[in-house]
Amino acid sequence: QQQVRQSPQSLTVWEGETAILNCSYENSAFDYFPWYQQFPGEGPALLIAIRSVSDKKEDGGFTIFFNKREKNLSLHIKDSQPGDSATYFCAANDNNAGAKLTFGGGTRLTVRP
């Protein structure tokens, strides 16, 4: 059973548009949700993260909207650039799991110039 789900699997937007990546989860105990960005041939790198006590987190052009009741969250990438083309992983963690992250399947984003 997949505990963290992402949609869509792939997304194409034009340069300057806002890309919206969705994530939902099953485990109510999850309380920390990082998003990792991965470029081909590289390891994932933390982009932005939110804790379940917040409903919004912004960092530069990246914003997470979090809905605890619905158990879903989304990553908005404002003014998308071709350099934002990458795979984005939503992940989740809870205190009982220690440092173990549960990753979603990823969304491959392509930003066309």
Next chain:
Amino acid sequence: NTKITQSPRYLILGRANKSLECEQHLGHNAMYWYKQSAEKPPELMFLYNLKQLIRNETVPSRFIPECPDSSKLLLHISAVDPEDSAVYFCASSRTGNSGNTLYFGEGSRLIVV
């Protein structure tokens, strides 16, 4: 990313034994091995905190981790199987507790022929 170095970067094996090496220069206490198969998210294999193995996911016994000191991590693989073809990422975090940022190395790509 020179803060977490992995070697070798590429490895082509035919049922031989080999060790992957990782060293982190971040002063972190927790180190991890992740496996990432094509088009999949990273999957946790092992987690060490302060040189102690604290998480050992369902991994075939031909994978044996070793943590000689808190900045180094090894993964010994004996009699590789074609299903082992993947990228193996080393990662580290400040502690082994939840909510910590994971920093990933650039990966070791293993191809089993």
